[in-house]
Structures are given as structure tokens and as C-alpha cells.
Amino acid sequence: MSSGSLAGRYALLRPLGAGGMGKVWLARDEMLDREVAVKELTLPEGMSPKERAASVKRAVREAQATARLRHPGIVALHDVVVEQDRPWLVMELLRGRTLGDTVREFGPMPADYAARVGADVLEALMVAHAQGLQHRDVKPGNVFLTESGRVVLTDFGIARQEGQATLTEQGLMIGSPGFIAPERLAGEPGGPASDLWSLGATLYVALTGTPAYEGSAAQRVRATMTGPVPVAQGPLGPLLAAMMAHHPGARPDPGAVVQALRQVAAGGTASPLPVNQVATVPRQVRRRGPAALWIAAAAAVVLGAGGTTAFLLLRDRPDAAPTAYTVPRDVCTLISSQEVGRLLHTQDPPKGRPSADQVGPKCGWPVAGTGVGVQVQKDSDTVDPWSMTTASARALFQSQRRYWGRYDSLDWTWPEIGVKKSQKAERTPLHQVTGVGEEAFGYELKGPTGRVHSAHVFYRLANLVVEVEYTALGASPTDEEIRQAALRAAQASEQALRHAG
Incomplete structure (x- = not known):
């Protein structure tokens, strides 16, 4: 479908991008006179009519669950439409670029900036997990850095509710090799710890500019399941390695990870975390270093990464206003x-x-x-x-x-x-x-x-x-x-x- 209208309301203007799970369109909500993004979900070839109907029903159910999520770090889902035997997700339109695109253009992020991004994404994931939703495709291409300074986790279109069957039937593996946790590659449904692993792999790219596991899709899958966990240099290295531990039970508690990421974002250090234990808060030091240079280079596109509950925000000087306030405050x-x-x-x-x-x-x-x-x-x-x-x-x-x-x-x-x-x-x-x-x-x-x-x-x-x-x-x-x-x-x-x- 090159152009047209959905539900007599959403005018498809032009494609914005495509991936393994579908195509994203720039569209206009003609009822509310605003631009939106529409995700066209594609289904695997060769599915029987019964299987296709079941997949559409499941996608709608998952979209309904996703629409209940309210967090500035989660892309807002406005509507879901079923037309042409497939679901279309109507979402808020974000302006900016993905974490992957940003790193490709500006190079690896300084540790404190990457930690800010990671804390924002993990807080969003914890909100989803609290409502029984797993994301299942956390990767640099699904972390969006908006022009206004929000860090937004996108593409909940393949999120899974606890207790639902996975979409690995018909041999379909959900996710992107190199960012799929080992237990999910082994055929297990996974859980919140699987999203934590994927976030660790995502932050590894942000910090180093290269994936934790490289090569073909098959090589990345094999390395994820059998290879050693890579350890990046710098204050985030041990923390990311802990997040990417092979066994889910060996990974740290998400709340402890958020706290440790904030410590690094504020100029401190974070040691590997004991399982289910909150990290000790090191002395925080305010400093300016490579982050200021990287942020200046990226300022034309990414103006900040504020939004943690500790308000670890980018500022040009100590009394400057953050670029965005994204976490509710009393x-x-x-x-x-x-x-x-x-x-x-x-x-x-x-x-x-x-x-x-x-x-x-x-x-x-x-x-x-x-x-x-x-x-x-x-x-x-x-x-x-x-x-x-x-x-x-x-x-x-x-x-x-x-x-x-x-x-x-x-x-x-x-x-x-x-x-x-x-x-x-x-x-x-x-x-x-x-x-x-x-x-x-x-x-x-x-x-x-x-x-x-x-x-x-x-x-x-x-x-x-x-x-x-x-x-x-x-x-x-x-x-x-x-x-x-x-x-x-x-x-x-x-x-x-x-x-x-």
C-alpha cells in the first residue's frame, strides 16, 4: 500500500522506515488535524487463514495492553486499526533520531551520557514490566532520542504479556540477533531479565560504537549463547557485563541497575552488582569532560537526555535549565x-x-x-x-x-x-x-x-x-x-x- 487512508481517518503520507515486523508511515489524523506515525505490522508468509486471524487477534490484544502504558519514556499508542487482514498501530510522531543512528553519526557516547540514556530506558521498561508486559526487542534502533530531549523506547508492537503464547510458533523468532537474551534464543519465553539483557547489549553499542557480538545473524546467535560476556572499558563496563550475564538469575535487580546508572551519569563509578541487591551509592562528583564535547557535536539533533527521577540532566552550566523535564514531580x-x-x-x-x-x-x-x-x-x-x-x-x-x-x-x-x-x-x-x-x-x-x-x-x-x-x-x-x-x-x-x- 503506497498511499491511502485507514479507518476513514488516518491519511498515509509517506513511508518513514521499514523493519522485519513491518513498515512505519508518516500519517495525518484528519479528525484531530495532527501528524502521527502509523506502524503497519506484517505477518509471516505462508500462514493459514486461521493462523493469520489468531495472530491479528493477538496483536490487537497486545496493542490494547500497550496503550495502557503511560510514561514519558514509552511511545504513546493512540489507536489500533485492523484493515487488509493485518493490524496498524497509530502512535505519537517522534522527531529526532534513534540511538543507533546517533552513534553511527557522532561515534561512541561518553559513559555519563550513555548512563543517562540507559536509566531512562530502564525506568520505562520497569513500568511495562510492572503491568506484565515485556518489550522483547530492545535495541539501538528502538531507543529514540527526540529533539526535545526525551529518551523514548519505541516499537512495543511485539511486546508480550505474561501468560500469553510466544510468537515463536511457525519458527518465527521475535527480536534482533545480538540483542536477544540467551534464554529466549534457547526457546524460553523470557521475562523482565531478558529485556535487561537486551538493554545491556544496547548500551554496549552506545558506549563502544560496536555490537557486543558481531558477524552474521547465525554467528551473533552462537556467540550470545556460547561465547564469553564482553566487558567494555570504563565505569560502565562491569555493570553492562552483569546485565548481560548468561543466566537470568545472575543478572542484577533492575532498581539497583537504575541507581548504578545514575551514579555513573553523575560522574561516579559503579561496581558489578550482587544479584537482587541495591548498589552502594558512591560519592558523586560533578564534572565536565568528553560528554560536553560529544553533546555539543550532537546538539543539532539531540538536545539532552533528561528524565530520570534524580533529574540527571544535561546543562550547559550549573544554573542552566535542563532541555526537558520528563518525569512527574510533586x-x-x-x-x-x-x-x-x-x-x-x-x-x-x-x-x-x-x-x-x-x-x-x-x-x-x-x-x-x-x-x-x-x-x-x-x-x-x-x-x-x-x-x-x-x-x-x-x-x-x-x-x-x-x-x-x-x-x-x-x-x-x-x-x-x-x-x-x-x-x-x-x-x-x-x-x-x-x-x-x-x-x-x-x-x-x-x-x-x-x-x-x-x-x-x-x-x-x-x-x-x-x-x-x-x-x-x-x-x-x-x-x-x-x-x-x-x-x-x-x-x-x-x-x-x-x-x-
């Missing part, structure tokens, strides 16, 4: 208790009250007559703010500016500080705000007396859009003091994001 930690106390003029600051709506997660710190609030926002097409790209955050920021600029009079309420009934408030003109974020604007709300009682600041930092509100109903704060309090709250939240981890 919004109530963005302003410290001490700062809340100073803003609200109390020695007994309230605890943050988390909540959420369709715009995104938020937190409020209210006391009688005054309060401060923070909300991290998202657009309607994104699962959560941490899945936003820098481009979509810029668009959302401008959309918010246009939206709030339309209304001179607003309905306003804040029951927790004592404003339980909706009140009319007049909005001041929108104005540019400096000293917070990469771009920011603000406005104030005035009550019937013409006095400012609330100030709002919207700012964008990398791929996040944040709204901060400060309200004081008493007669003592001046209009300027309220504006400055909102700015201080915004700056406090920005600094918490910049220095996270």
Missing part, C-alpha cells in the same frame, strides 16, 4: 515550607494541598485571607505536563497569553482562603515579566475598590508551562507588594525545577 514540592511562610507572613505555614484538573496538577497553600498556588500545565493533546515537548510548551504558552488577553472581567473564587462565592474581578493589561523562566507574562485582578488582590505569573521553562498565583485580601499589602510576592513565588518554583535532583 507540584507541592516546588515551593518550600520556609518560602511559603515568608510569602504568607506566618511562622506556621500550611501544607500544600494537591489537586488536579484538565489543565494539569496543581498545589495551593491557603490561609485565611491569603494564599499562593502553583499549577504545571499541559495541552489537550498531551497525557501530562511531563510529556510536553519544548515546541508544544511554546505553543501552549502563547495560547495562554492569547486566552487571558481576551477577557477584561473574570469570575473569581478561592474557598480555602474565604472567598466561597464567585466574585467579579477586573483584569489589568497583560505585561511581560522578566527574571523568571525563558519567557513569562503576568496580570493582576482588581476588586470593586480598584485595589489589586491577586497577581498571576505564567512562565515557560524548557518543556513546562507553569502558572503561579498569589492572593492577599487584607488592606495592608500594596498592589506592587502583591505583584512582587507572585514573582517571588514563581522564581522559587523555577529554582526548584532548575536545581531538581
